[in-house]
Each structure stands twice: as C-alpha cells, then as structure tokens.
Amino acid sequence: GESVGLHLPTLSVQEGDNSIINCAYSNSASDYFIWYKQESGKGPQFIIDIRSNMDKRQGQRVTVLLNKTVKHLSLQIAATQPGDSAVYFCAEGFYNNNDMRFGAGTRLTVKP
C-alpha cells in the first residue's frame, strides 16, 4: 500500500552546521505535507508545512523542499543547535483531511 518513509534513520551533525532530513512518499495524490519534531517524553511539535502547489517554503531557520517529480520531501535546518536534537517526522496527506500518514522518523543528534 501507500507509505511514507525516511531515507536515514539517524543523523548526527556538529553544532552550527546545516542539517538536511529527507523523506520519500509514495502517494502521488498527496497534496499536503508536514514536518514534526518530537523530543523525548513529548508529543510531536509542528515545524512547517507545505502544499503540493509549492516547491519550497521557509520558516525560522527551517526550509522545506518538495520535489513532486521524484516524490521527495526534505527539511533543512540552518545553524543546527543542541536544542534541535530530536526525532523528526514527515507526514503526508490531504489538505482537507486530518488523516495524515507519518514516516518512521529520523533521529537528529547535534554534537557540541
């Protein structure tokens, strides 16, 4: 069936470097994508979203890129900080439906 997956289950970066977390999705009909951050012992926290009519969207220190041709989503974090250490999930779905499908998650570790 359709699924959402992540290329890298773990990512370790130096403080101050940029991080890139990737996600592949299978359902070409998906038109809405979200990145979440989950810290230990907490629920997921919304980071940024993007609709399928866009290729790029920027937030504070984060950028999401969407490549519909290859069904690929990425999250870029600029100047990664220790507080960015967490598990990051991508989710795909439809703009008018809360039934989002989540990827397995990537654990980002930031080394001081």
Added chain:
Amino acid sequence: KAGVTQTPRYLIKTRGQQVTLSCSPISGHRSVSWYQQTPGQGLQFLFEYFSETQRNKGNFPGRFSGRQFSNSRSEMNVSTLELGDSALYLCASSKGDFGTDTQYFGPGTRLTVL
C-alpha cells in the same frame, strides 16, 4: 495559554480489559485527533472529532472508539485490550480549519498491556 493535556500519563492494564483515555484541548479548539505511536508502526491516525462528531477515521478496528463532549474534551476507549495495543496514545487539538490549522499535540498517555 494552557497546552493540550492528557490523563493519565501512564497506564498499565491486562489483556481483555478496557481503558479510557482523556484529552483536554487548548481552549477554543474544537477539533481533537487521536494517534497511536509504536516503535514498529510509528504514528498512526485513529480518528478525529469536531463539534462532538467523528469527522475522520483511520484504519483501526472497532475496539477503538472515541467521543467528544460539548466542551471539546475528548475521550478514547479501547475495549478487549490486546498486547499489541501497548503504545503511546497522543491527542492533538486544533481550531478545526483544515490545512491552515496547526495541530498541537499533548504529551501522550503511555499504555502498557500485560
């Protein structure tokens, strides 16, 4: 503004029992969604309630049910518990406007079925 609260935070039950989990959304939010999170399956959508009505439903058996009260607080119930129901159950609240509407997650209820 208080965040989403879930009670209890931890719960231990045995197979065959039933359990009720509670979620209090952020004040003013009318939508509450429930998710199950396990190491093997990740985060999976259970259902969403909006204005006391189930608006969306994921692919879970009928043992999983929920309801929402007039004050937007929501409960989910799992009957005839199975070992595989051990998971972190998360609820998320939002205003109820799709897409542009950010979901805010609670800390979750950790359910262990023995």
